[in-house]
Amino acid sequence: MADVNRGNRPLSPHLTIYRPQLTSMTSIVTRITGNALLISALLVVWWFLAAATSPAYFATADAVLTSWFGDLVMTLSLWGLWYHTLAGVRHLIWDNAVGLDLDTAYKLGYAVIGGSVLLTLLTIAVIV
Amino acid sequence: MRYLTDRKRATGMGSAKTGTEHFWAMKVSSVALLVLVPLFVFTFGPMLGEPHEAVVAYFARPFPAIVAALTILVTFKHFKDGVQVLIEDYVHGLNQKVAIILMVCLSYAAAATGLFAIARIAL
Numbered sequence: 001m002a003d004v005n006r007g008n009r010p011l012s013p014h015l016t017i018y019r020p021q022l023t024s025m026t027s028i029v030t031r032i033t034g035n036a037l038l039i040s041a042l043l044v045v046w047w048f049l050a051a052a053t054s055p056a057y058f059a060t061a062d063a064v065l066t067s068w069f070g071d072l073v074m075t076l077s078l079w080g081l082w083y084h085t086l087a088g089v090r091h092l093i094w095d096n097a098v099g100l101d102l103d104t105a106y107k108l109g110y111a112v113i114g115g116s117v118l119l120t121l122l123t124i125a126v127i128v
Numbered sequence: 129m130r131y132l133t134d135r136k137r138a139t140g141m142g143s144a145k146t147g148t149e150h151f152w153a154m155k156v157s158s159v160a161l162l163v164l165v166p167l168f169v170f171t172f173g174p175m176l177g178e179p180h181e182a183v184v185a186y187f188a189r190p191f192p193a194i195v196a197a198l199t200i201l202v203t204f205k206h207f208k209d210g211v212q213v214l215i216e217d218y219v220h221g222l223n224q225k226v227a228i229i230l231m232v233c234l235s236y237a238a239a240a241t242g243l244f245a246i247a248r249i250a251l
Contacts, residue, residue: 034210041203044172045238048196048245051187055180066177074176078169085165088158095155127173 023102026109030087033080040077043070078123083116150209157206161199168199184249193250200242208235 018024043065050061064070090108093099099108171192175183187193208231215227 031214034207035214038207038211041200041207042238045200045242045245047176048187048200048249049241051180051183052245052248058180058183062177062180081165081169085162089162092155092158123169123173127170127176 022109023105026087026112030084030091033084033087037077037080037084040073040080043073075120075124079116079120082119082123083112086112086115086119150213154206154209157202157209160202161206164195164199164202167195171195187246187249190250193246197243197246200246201239204235204239204242208232211235 047058047061047065050057065074090099090112093108099105171186175186175192178186187196211231212228215224215231219227
């Protein structure tokens with residue numbers, strides 16, 4: 001009924017006392033990668049703007065993006081992009097109320113981690 | 129109070145009352161990006177580090193230009209909606225509103241800049 005035990009239910013455990021699991025960690029990394037990709041997205045827009053402006057400006061932007069630090073940022077972003085993409089596919093699957101049992105959720109988690117590393121290496125092999 | 133049903137108590141109590149539209153917008157943009165991201169990675173990727181003339185000539189072609197324009201547009205739409213949820217979870221009060229407005233403006237500004245650049249290269 002409507003008023004049974006209202007406000008006197010057990011609290012779910014807080015983040016600080018939760019033992020990390022594959023499911024929770026792959027979830028938070030989805031959020032981190034998705035939002036951190038703003039940095040490389042802005043860098044790419046800047047690169048296009050520089051290319052549209054002048055050869056000299058393009059040389060500057062291209063030098064930043066292909067410096068050792070630019071390579072580091074773009075390589076991490078490439079992994080983040082594939083991770084977020086695969087994790088997004090996992091959400092599209094879950095949206096159908098499919099694969100929500102622990103066993104399948106763990107398998108999908110390992111697939112997202114393994115797949116993102118594999119796709120990153122594959123992409124680097126193809127485009128570099 | 130006790131005579132109110134759970135349904136009556138819950139109606140209209142949602143955070144923004146537009147959760148379904150937000151969910152659907154994220155779903156549509158994520159499916160679109162599932163197609164666009166691989167296309168963009170394998171068109172933009174090889175051009176990174178190439179000389180200026182090569183880059184301008186490549187993105188003057190219809191397919192790479194349209195893929196780049198669509199990817200930038202849909203990415204920043206998806207980011208705008210996604211970062212809003214991030215902010216809503218961790219920032220509250222006035223700061224929350226300021227942060228969401230800043231991120232919405234940044235998303236539109238970045239998308240417009242990207243589209244302008246592609247148009248200028250392609251046309």
